[in-house]
Amino acid sequence: MVNLVIGSLGGTIAMVEGKQGEGVTPSLSAKALLASIPGFRHEGSIEAETVLQLPSASLTLADVVKVLEWCRAKVEAGAGGIVLTQGTDTLEEVSFLLDLFWTSDAPLVMTGAMRHPASAGADGPANLQAALQVASAPESRGRGVLVVMNDVIHAARWVSKADALSVQAFVSVDGGIQGRIIENKPAYFHPPQARSPLPGPVGSDHKVGLMVCSLGSETDLIEHAATAGNYTGLVLAGFGAGHVSAKDADVIGRHTSRLPIIVASRTGGGRTAAATYGFPGSEMDLAKRGAWLAGWLSPVKARILLWAISASGLDSKDWRSQFEMRTGAN
Numbered sequence: 001m002v003n004l005v006i007g008s009l010g011g012t013i014a015m016v017e018g019k020q021g022e023g024v025t026p027s028l029s030a031k032a033l034l035a036s037i038p039g040f041r042h043e044g045s046i047e048a049e050t051v052l053q054l055p056s057a058s059l060t061l062a063d064v065v066k067v068l069e070w071c072r073a074k075v076e077a078g079a080g081g082i083v084l085t086q087g088t089d090t091l092e093e094v095s096f097l098l099d100l101f102w103t104s105d106a107p108l109v110m111t112g113a114m115r116h117p118a119s120a121g122a123d124g125p126a127n128l129q130a131a132l133q134v135a136s137a138p139e140s141r142g143r144g145v146l147v148v149m150n151d152v153i154h155a156a157r158w159v160s161k162a163d164a165l166s167v168q169a170f171v172s173v174d175g176g177i178q179g180r181i182i183e184n185k186p187a188y189f190h191p192p193q194a195r196s197p198l199p200g201p202v203g204s205d206h207k208v209g210l211m212v213c214s215l216g217s218e219t220d221l222i223e224h225a226a227t228a229g230n231y232t233g234l235v236l237a238g239f240g241a242g243h244v245s246a247k248d249a250d251v252i253g254r255h256t257s258r259l260p261i262i263v264a265s266r267t268g269g270g271r272t273a274a275a276t277y278g279f280p281g282s283e284m285d286l287a288k289r290g291a292w293l294a295g296w297l298s299p300v301k302a303r304i305l306l307w308a309i310s311a312s313g314l315d316s317k318d319w320r321s322q323f324e325m326r327t328g329a330n
């Protein structure tokens with residue numbers, strides 16, 4: 001018998017229209033979300049608490065740290081599985097940040113909705129039910145943070161939102177999905193893998209900047225961020241396999257001794273190269289200039305990882321190895 005806890009943070013799943021024609025905003029409580037699946041049967045207890053009520057673009061990294069503490073307290077108080085509901089817009093980042101610090105074997109499952117509750121075929125109730133089914137299953141233990149959308153189970157490490165409005169918006173490119181919900185139960189394709197959560201977090205008021213490289217993009221923005229931005233580190237969403245312009249490479253090379261500068265791929269799939277290209281601004285050139293390459297991590301996940309490592313309390317001389325051990329396919 002597993003005791004479950006639902007924490008709601010806002011998002012489309014909880015959005016209703018106040019005045020007609022003014023658009024939906026987050027308003028439904030966690031209890032109302034639970035009440036939207038009246039047929040759901042569960043042997044243990046289910047507690048539902050509204051933790052935040054925000055569109056997910058307005059969640060902050062400090063909010064996520066507070067949510068992590070809330071989840072840890074619920075597990076300490078006896079919860080065997082936790083479901084968090086939130087907006088889908090930042091689900092890939094919030095889930096990854098929680099996953100990096102989630103030390104418990106208890107499933108922490110996140111979900112949301114692409115259609116708001118008053119729309120025909122609203123997906124929130126089905127997603128919440130599926131997330132509860134995943135959170136209560138013994139096979140879900142030891143898998144870190146999972147994202148369940150549209151009857152598909154994703155690992156926080158790989159999941160990304162790949163469509164603005166479709167019900168099938170979430171994908172796990174390259175790493176693949178973890179499983180599916182079949183006849184009300186999770187069916188996983190692989191056993192849980194070894195995990196190595198970070199210690200902490202011990203602080204949340206530092207900043208990691210993210211900039212996108214584009215054709216002829218403004219090198220002075222990188223210079224400005226590196227010198228005047230008060231950033232703990234920077235991530236560049238680079239071209240192709242982790243490339244920037246020759247001008248950007250010069251600026252990057254002048255600052256890597258002071259702060260971590262990471263180059264990821266802006267393509268949405270694949271990995272940064274390591275030993276293919278040698279032109280100025282290529283992955284080999286950037287590595288020689290002291291930049292770190294993001295491997296399989298998307299730019300937004302690379303930013304979350306660097307932010308989490310710098311929140312972990314680990315010595316800054318270990319940050320690079322901590323980063324690199326999490327950029328691989330496992």
Ligand code: ASP
Pocket residue numbers: 010011012013054055056057086087088089090112113114
């Ligand atoms: N469209 C978003 C959602 O799915 C809004 C948000 O991210 O809060 O919930």
